[in-house]
Amino acid sequence: MECAEASLPETHDFVFRGLLLTEDRFERAFRIVEVELGFCHDYFFTKYHVIRKKQIFMFVMMLVRIILVLLVGAFVLTDSLTIETPAAVIEVHPRRADTVITLLILGTIILVEVLQAAFYLASDWLKVSLACKYVRNLDLQSREFIVKLIRAYSRFTIFRYWTNRIGQCSVISECQSFAIHLRYILDPIKNPFERTYRLTIGKKRASVCLTSAVKIAVARSLKESDGHLTNGEATLKKNHVFGLFCWALEVGSQIEIILVWHIATEYCQLTECNENSTYQTFHEVSEKVCHPEIAITLSRYCVYLIDSVSELLTGYVDSELAIARVMKEVREAIGSLSIDAKCQFFKDLQVREEEDTIFRKGVKLGKQLESLNDSALRWKVMAEFWVEKIIYIAPSDNAKGHMERLNKGGEFLTHIWALLSHAGILKINRDNVRTTNLRSQPLQEDV
Incomplete structure (x- = not known):
């Protein structure tokens, strides 16, 4: 390096x-x-750095997906997905278990969408994005409650890689x-x-x-x-x-x-x-x-x-x-x-x-x-x-x-x-008894 x-x-x-x-x-x-x-x-x-560039678009698409899933769930509950034909060759009678399994799958999809949004909302990427918007917008800087809100939000987190x-x-x-x-x-x-x-x-x-x-x-x-x-x-x-x-x-x-x-x-x-x-x-x-x-x-x-x-x-x-x-x-x-x-x-x-x-x-x-x-x-x-x-x-x-x-x-x-x-300390020469800092000239490292 x-x-x-x-x-x-x-x-x-x-x-x-x-x-x-x-x-x-x-x-x-x-x-x-x-x-x-x-x-x-x-x-x-993660994909947080991609989401940050198109935050509004990504959240709109998430809402669209959730709405579509909810619509499908509503059709399932009202048995509107059943298709009746005059002379069915094979008669299919949906059971209650089929409805429950379908709703569980749809609920899992919604849960995944919500969790992904929650993790991003609690990430440092959104905090940086809010801070940048605050600095660029003079109207927001004049409102003290916005500062307090950003400070309180910066302390909130759900997941960190470092334990x-x-x-x-x-x-x-x-x-x-x-x-x-x-x-x-x-x-x-x-x-x-x-x-x-x-x-x-x-x-x-x-x-x-x-x-x-x-x-x-x-x-x-x-x-x-x-x-x-x-x-x-x-x-x-x-x-x-x-x-x-x-x-x-x-x-x-x-x-x-x-x-x-x-x-x-x-x-x-x-x-x-x-x-x-x-x-x-x-x-x-x-x-x-x-x-x-x-x-x-x-x-x-x-x-x-x-x-x-x-x-x-x-x-x-x-x-x-x-x-x-x-x-x-x-x-x-x-x-x-x-x-x-x-x-x-x-x-x-x-x-x-x-x-x-x-x-x-x-x-x-x-x-x-x-x-x-x-x-x-x-x-x-x-x-x-x-x-x-x-x-x-x-x-x-x-x-x-x-x-x-x-x-x-x-x-x-x-x-x-x-x-x-x-600090510029990328590598040190461990061969010498008196080691030196190799900020200017990296040497071959061999223990």
């Missing part, structure tokens, strides 16, 4: 000096992106179902019916509400970066722990880095949940900053993207074997264990200086994070890392993939991708 305005400084300033100028505008920026993507959804998957929910997946708690579509790599399934069941009905899906805390954290991190995205490096340096955890940024592809940090996050969450008193005190201290919520939510969302929306992630195909191995190792190690047994397994697991598997690297990172005496700092590092990571993996040239996801409820990653696109 290319954009002629991507290299202009005005494009960068539109987001960083406009939409994200102050912190009280952060949520508003995501609402603007939501409306924008809503128009994209309607343009690609404000994000998918969740955990390698630790859902190890039996995670990456089930890759099981054929290590454990081939010969039965086609069993394979179909596991890939569709047998696949678990969970989601949580996307909170304001997560949106604000993402916007704040993007604002602080000023468009210079890094692979978690900025977070570690800002919190003065780069020397301790820099190795975890160089464990392979972006997919493998996500899995390592996800396992570490799940490890910390699991061990702290098991220690009730410590976990409760920690949450009382960190209630305002919501670092655990942000870290766990975004961690599981990134794994959900790997598991269910892999087409939006660059370099996923190259990591399929690594993901399948992680799935198998976790399933064999803790697949059937209870929460307490999992905690005990992690505590007893001895990690070496040089670990060779993603699972063990994740446990090693989790133990290193656990060694930080300050629990607030530990979760602050993880929360800011995941916020930085979700922004880092968002730039992509797969615009088609993002648009196709709109018809399935949309993804939060698409909202971040759209926001970055407005």
